[in-house]
Amino acid sequence: MENFKSGFVAFAGKPNVGKSTLINALMKQKIVITSNKPQTTRNKINCILTEKDYQIVFVDTPGIHKPLHKLGEYMVEIAVGALRGVDLILFVVDPTDGIRKSDMHVAEIISKSRIPTILIINKIDQIKDEKILKETEEKFKELNKIKTIYTSAIKGTNIDELEKTIVENLSKGPMYYPEDMISDKPSRFIISELIREKVFRLTEQEIPHSTGIVVEDLKTRENGMLYVRATIYVERDSQKGIIIGKSGKMIKEIGKLARLDIQEMFEEKVFLDLHVKVKKKWRESEFLIRNTMGFKDELKKDK
Ligand SMILES: Nc1nc2c(ncn2[C@@H]2O[C@H](COP(=O)(O)OP(=O)(O)OP(=O)(O)O)[C@@H](O)[C@H]2O)c(=O)[nH]1
Ligand SMILES: [Mg+2]
Structure with a gap:
């Protein structure tokens, strides 16, 4: 060494x-x-x-x-x-x-x-x-x-x-991280990012930028399946409608693509339970940003 x-x-x-x-x-x-x-x-x-x-x-x-x-x-x-x-x-x-x-x-x-x-x-x-x-x-x-x-x-x-x-x-220099570690972020964060990526890729205009994802629950079930419950936050009711799509078409597509990516990354079968909620103007509120973004690590204490 x-x-x-x-x-x-x-x-x-x-x-x-x-x-x-x-x-x-x-x-x-x-x-x-x-x-x-x-x-x-x-x-x-x-x-x-x-x-x-x-x-x-x-x-x-x-x-x-x-x-x-x-x-x-x-x-x-x-x-x-x-x-x-x-x-x-x-x-x-x-x-x-x-x-x-x-x-x-x-x-x-x-x-x-x-x-x-x-x-x-x-x-x-x-x-x-x-x-x-x-x-x-x-x-x-x-x-x-x-x-x-x-x-x-x-x-x-x-x-x-x-x-x-x-x-x-x-x-x-030293080995800063264990040799098998590839990211400094927890699984919940990585999963929320994979979901957000699909929203960025499948929606247009202000929709992707108004979206925040929170993984509310993550556990491995007895049958070995990874269970993920996540909420997609948007700022307005109309945006919620777009994320859900006609007869739920859009959210199904987001869920399908995200699930495949999560499966590949975690090498486990995944059940992805996706919800959509409105949090008005969350991008303007420090409190809501912290709760919608997993930003907590990087940000200074409340000013
Ligand atoms: N043609 C081409 N497209 C690229 C290349 N590298 C990145 N892209 C595309 O450029 C776009 C932006 O790539 P990102 O890696 O998300 O860019 P970024 O700098 O991380 O962007 P932010 O996270 O928004 O700051 C994507 O559509 C990529 O596929 C390249 O070498 N060639
Ligand atoms: Mg980038």
């Missing part, structure tokens, strides 16, 4: 650039949720990759954006706070969307931290003209970066190279 390396490696970037997809690619399994809608990730989630000679703790973070409600403020607070004290920052940008003020804002926060940074230009499978990659890189020449890596998280392009570069930049 004398030459064992380890470190905390935080992902940073605006929403939807592919931070969580990159983490799943590096972990070689799905751990965090992803969707084509911005602001999918709401918490800081540590994902742990342990190999013979090193342990990397990937810190997934919410996308940094201009918040429109209290939930958004918390997400940004968590994202910026997650960069404090890490060993390395992976700054992810999406060249298909063009580099904007919002990216430069993240770059400024990263620069101020003075933490060594790797610039990741992701989604290169969508880029036909190499010139765009060079131009994108050029925009960040002020950034104190160790290296730039072009990736496609979806195709797996340069993911090995990224891992190698991370390891090269880690110092000698």
